[in-house]
Amino acid sequence: MRKVKLTMNEEKRYEVIKKLVDTNGNKKNAALKIGCTERHINRMIAGYKRDGKSFFIHGNRGRTPAHALSKETKQTVLDLYRSKYFDTNFTHCIELLEKYEGISISVSTLNSILEKEYILSPKATRSKKRKTKLKLKHLKTQTKSKKILAELQSNIVAIEDAHSRRPRCAYFGEMLQMDASIHLWFGDTKTQLHIAVDDATGTIVGAYFDEQETLKGYYNVFHQVLTEYGIPYLFFTDNRTVFEYKQKNAPSIEEDTYTQFAYACKQLGVEIKTSSIPQAKGRVERLFQTLQSRLPVELRLAGINTLSEANAFLNSYIKEYNAKFALETNLIKSVFEKQPVLEEINLVLSVLTERKIDNGHCLKFKNKYFKTLDKNGHQVHFYKGTKAMVIEAFDGNKYCCIDESIYALEAIPSHEKISKNFDLTLSQNRTIKRKIPGMHHPWRRQEFWRFVKMQEHHWNDEVPA
Numbered sequence: 001m002r003k004v005k006l007t008m009n010e011e012k013r014y015e016v017i018k019k020l021v022d023t024n025g026n027k028k029n030a031a032l033k034i035g036c037t038e039r040h041i042n043r044m045i046a047g048y049k050r051d052g053k054s055f056f057i058h059g060n061r062g063r064t065p066a067h068a069l070s071k072e073t074k075q076t077v078l079d080l081y082r083s084k085y086f087d088t089n090f091t092h093c094i095e096l097l098e099k100y101e102g103i104s105i106s107v108s109t110l111n112s113i114l115e116k117e118y119i120l121s122p123k124a125t126r127s128k129k130r131k132t133k134l135k136l137k138h139l140k141t142q143t144k145s146k147k148i149l150a151e152l153q154s155n156i157v158a159i160e161d162a163h164s165r166r167p168r169c170a171y172f173g174e175m176l177q178m179d180a181s182i183h184l185w186f187g188d189t190k191t192q193l194h195i196a197v198d199d200a201t202g203t204i205v206g207a208y209f210d211e212q213e214t215l216k217g218y219y220n221v222f223h224q225v226l227t228e229y230g231i232p233y234l235f236f237t238d239n240r241t242v243f244e245y246k247q248k249n250a251p252s253i254e255e256d257t258y259t260q261f262a263y264a265c266k267q268l269g270v271e272i273k274t275s276s277i278p279q280a281k282g283r284v285e286r287l288f289q290t291l292q293s294r295l296p297v298e299l300r301l302a303g304i305n306t307l308s309e310a311n312a313f314l315n316s317y318i319k320e321y322n323a324k325f326a327l328e329t330n331l332i333k334s335v336f337e338k339q340p341v342l343e344e345i346n347l348v349l350s351v352l353t354e355r356k357i358d359n360g361h362c363l364k365f366k367n368k369y370f371k372t373l374d375k376n377g378h379q380v381h382f383y384k385g386t387k388a389m390v391i392e393a394f395d396g397n398k399y400c401c402i403d404e405s406i407y408a409l410e411a412i413p414s415h416e417k418i419s420k421n422f423d424l425t426l427s428q429n430r431t432i433k434r435k436i437p438g439m440h441h442p443w444r445r446q447e448f449w450r451f452v453k454m455q456e457h458h459w460n461d462e463v464p465a
Contacts, residue, residue: 010056017044017056069105074113077103081114085297090114090121092294100301122293168200172329173336175199175234177284178221180213183292186299186310193291196221197284199236203326204287204318205229209310215257219349219394222264226345230336231268239276260351263451267348268340290325349394357386362412363400365390370409372400375436380407399436406436 006014013034020030020041027041034041047055069077080101085093090107097103097110111121169175178196185191194217196206205228206221225232265272278285298317304310340348355363361381362369372380372388382388382402389401390409398409 004053004057006053006056007058010058013044014048014053014056017041017048021045021048069109073103076101077105077110077113078117081110081119084301087122087293088297089123089293092297096297096301170200170333172198172200172203172332172334173229173232175236176205176225176232177236177281178218179238179281179284179288180217181288181292182213183288183296185209185296187305191307191310192217193288193295194218194221195284195287195291196225196235197287198326199283200332201327201329202283202287203322203329207314207318209307209314211307215260215351218261219264222261223345223349223394226268226339227342229334230339232270233335234271234273235265236273236275236281238278238281239274259451263352264348264350266451269337346394347391351392353390353392355388355390355400357382357384357388357402359384363388363390363409365398365409369412370398370400371412372402372407373410374407408436 016030016033019025020027027038031038031041044055077097080097081088081093085096088096090110094105094107094110097105114120175198176196177199178194180192180194182190182192185193189211192210192213194206194208194210194213195204197204206224208217208220208224210217210220262272275281295317299310299313302313304313339345353365355365357363360369361379361384362371364370372382374380386402391399391401391406393399400407400409
């Protein structure tokens with residue numbers, strides 16, 4: 001006779017019915033103990049007399065549920081995670097399985113499949129923190145050792161070092177948190193992803209890949225914000241060089257990227273706030289944690305290996321990300337100011353550099369010589385030593401400001417393309433009119449240096465005469 005093993009509830013029913021039959025007891029009392037009707041008690045008595053103990057085994061025991069995944073599907077999911085979707089968190093993985101493979105499962109199902117093979121989620125480290133916290137709590141309540149209690153007391157954070165949670169900002173565009181993260185986003189080389197995220201809604205309003213954390217990267221993010229949404233009220237950033245430069249030996253003005261970015265913000269009336277504490281700008285830090293888990297997988301599946309391809313991919317991915325994770329912007333009032341015209345954006349996001357005219361009536365910039373042209377395309381000659389403010393616009397066009405006037409800059413080639421003696425063409429003496437912006441932009445040299453002197457790390461610098 002085979003051994004019958006019952007669950008706790010099944011064992012309880014068996015014991016009650018066995019006793020009822022053996023002692024000819026009260027059926028109403030038995031029904032109250034089991035929680036059923038007298039009619040069902042009669043069924044169980046008949047079943048016990050017919051089949052004995054085995055009658056109380058549930059009929060579905062050992063049967064595979066109709067909605068259960070097949071062994072083949074489970075193996076497919078396991079193989080896909082190992083070969084294609086590795087390093088993804090489980091929530092992201094089930095989204096990719098449904099999107100690319102047509103397999104729809106829950107997170108708990110995926111978790112049970114992978115954990116049987118000792119595959120843990122990249123986010124599984126939180127359990128270690130939880131266990132450590134419980135252990136400390138247990139020690140604090142159980143131990144009377146002064147040494148251990150002193151160690152536990154040292155875990156209390158001082159008020160000046162605490163970073164308490166704060167609510168989101170009230171309005172869309174009130175504060176944009178901006179930062180960059182170096183990571184192996186694609187290919188074999190680590191790159192920097194520059195991001196700006198709205199604090200009120202969690203919407204990514206700008207993103208750009210570059211080889212390093214550079215002014216160019218943040219200018220591209222700023223350009224996306226201005227063209228798509230408008231002028232924000234505040235940028236909240238970290239104390240990296242691009243935003244805050246406090247070295248004793250300050251670099252040259254073109255290398256002082258904080259001054260360049262801050263001057264562009266000043267022209268548009270955007271405030272900049274910086275902090276060296278990552279917890280202060282937790283919105284963008286947590287965003288990078290999510291993107292580092294999801295974006296490399298998406299880039300790998302798209303077959304992307306270059307910066308240009310990655311930046312093009314970001315345009316579509318940001319819309320997909322915002323639709324999934326960001327709050328509805330229509331439900332929150334926007335305080336973005338009206339977008340400037342594209343020409344103004346191009347000129348505001350510029351890099352300003354101090355130069356002098358040489359004895360050849362030209363100036364040298366980035367190892368090239370440039371001549372100054374007026375709006376009619378004619379060269380304007382200045383004396384040697386004349387101070388000039390070189391303006392490199394966002395689109396790469398170059399201008400200079402001399403004596404409160406703006407001139408275009410044209411690079412001088414190392415060799416003439418057309419010979420005046422041997423190449424007879426009608427266009428060799430033709431001049432091209434240049435589109436030169438007006439003076440409504442604050443590019444005047446003295447105004448720029450007045451702004452430079454307002455910054456703490458330039459207080460002791462001498463302003464060039």
